[in-house]
Amino acid sequence: MTAVTQEAGAPSGAALPPGMDAGEFAIVTEGLTKRFRGGQVAVDTLDLAVPRGSVFGFLGPNGSGKTTTIRMLLGLVAPTSGGYSVLGLPQAQALPKVGALVEGPAFYPYLSGVANLMRFDSADPTAPRASAKRRIAEALDRVGLSAAAGKRFRNYSLGMRQRLAIAAALLGPRELLILDEPTNGLDPQGTREVRALVKEIAAEGTTVFVSSHLLAEVEQMCTHAAIMRTGRLVAQGTIASLNGGLVTRIRVETPDAADAARVLGTLGLADVLTSDGAVTAELGGHAPERVNAALVGEGVAVRGLAVVRPSLEDVFVGLTGEGFDVDG
Ligand SMILES: Nc1ncnc2c1ncn2[C@@H]1O[C@H](COP(=O)(O)OP(=O)(O)OP(=O)(O)O)[C@@H](O)[C@H]1O
Numbered sequence: 001m002t003a004v005t006q007e008a009g010a011p012s013g014a015a016l017p018p019g020m021d022a023g024e025f026a027i028v029t030e031g032l033t034k035r036f037r038g039g040q041v042a043v044d045t046l047d048l049a050v051p052r053g054s055v056f057g058f059l060g061p062n063g064s065g066k067t068t069t070i071r072m073l074l075g076l077v078a079p080t081s082g083g084y085s086v087l088g089l090p091q092a093q094a095l096p097k098v099g100a101l102v103e104g105p106a107f108y109p110y111l112s113g114v115a116n117l118m119r120f121d122s123a124d125p126t127a128p129r130a131s132a133k134r135r136i137a138e139a140l141d142r143v144g145l146s147a148a149a150g151k152r153f154r155n156y157s158l159g160m161r162q163r164l165a166i167a168a169a170l171l172g173p174r175e176l177l178i179l180d181e182p183t184n185g186l187d188p189q190g191t192r193e194v195r196a197l198v199k200e201i202a203a204e205g206t207t208v209f210v211s212s213h214l215l216a217e218v219e220q221m222c223t224h225a226a227i228m229r230t231g232r233l234v235a236q237g238t239i240a241s242l243n244g245g246l247v248t249r250i251r252v253e254t255p256d257a258a259d260a261a262r263v264l265g266t267l268g269l270a271d272v273l274t275s276d277g278a279v280t281a282e283l284g285g286h287a288p289e290r291v292n293a294a295l296v297g298e299g300v301a302v303r304g305l306a307v308v309r310p311s312l313e314d315v316f317v318g319l320t321g322e323g324f325d326v327d328g
Pocket residue numbers: 036037040041042060061062063064065066067068069213
């Protein structure tokens with residue numbers, strides 16, 4: 001692994017996932033730690049491995065260390081100890097290939113989208129002036145704002161404003177896009193627009209590292225996730241592997257709970273439990289429609305039947321014994 005130079009020195013040497021090398025990853029951190037003055041440990045010996053090409057959800061309740069981690073990856077905050085690698089390159093070479101949206105850029109309300117991006121682009125001393133127009137047009141096109149490019153920023157919807165901010169992060173070819181809570185403060189329409197845009201950008205081959213405190217958002221938008229709690233990594237992997245440790249259950253609402261429990265047991269479903277007028281059991285390989293037919297065939301009055309799939313929230317609760325408190 002090529003460690004990005006930082007004052008804390010070399011990476012800790014913590015193990016990468018077996019059989020993998022740093023070239024496969026857009027971001028690797030090893031023992032990454034940030035202790036603020038006053039003793040607060042915001043990020044605690046964090047080992048992250050973000051595969052290239054993934055949409056990687058960096059998930060955790062408020063205050064779990066997500067922004068501090070992102071600020072370290074971007075060289076805005078020096079780690080106390082540990083190391084990190086971005087795109088396997090030294091920081092000066094990596095950063096031009098990284099687009100980032102950490103705190104929303106300040107746009108001028110009375111200027112158009114395109115004029116705002118021109119101001120933004122001209123503030124970057126590394127961006128060649130001759131190709132500015134093309135670069136800006138491409139970024140606007142990529143976020144679907146070409147038609148609204150001449151409209152004043154103050155007349156943009158919340159979703160359009162955030163898409164313009166993402167366009168600002170995409171001025172130039174990027175291998176990695178880092179977005180800190182990009183749907184925060186957006187209305188449902190704006191949230192949908194940003195989620196769709198993230199998927200499109202990923203489909204074009206850019207790795208997207210996106211922080212969120214919204215479990216459902218990460219489940220919908222991401223291929224992989226890392227779950228944080230008070231600065232520590234709780235789990236990471238593909239969404240399927242994170243959910244995979246938990247079983248899908250079937251839930252039957254019925255006034256005939258005892259009969260329903262007997263039928264589920266006869267069918268071979270495991271861990272049959274009865275409470276509050278409902279019977280639940282591990283679904284295993286059984287088809288829910290067959291289970292329903294068997295229940296009805298045995299005279300059980302089925303008021304409701306649901307397949308309860310494990311969620312990332314269940315993963316978090318299972319691993320920490322705590323609820324996922326977004327205000328925590
Ligand atoms: N400059 C700082 N000085 C001292 N403590 C800080 C500083 N920045 C962050 N912290 C603390 O570090 C912890 C992690 O904060 P951080 O902002 O990284 O979390 P987060 O997961 O991004 O949360 P949020 O979603 O609320 O931004 C918090 O307890 C926070 O109060």
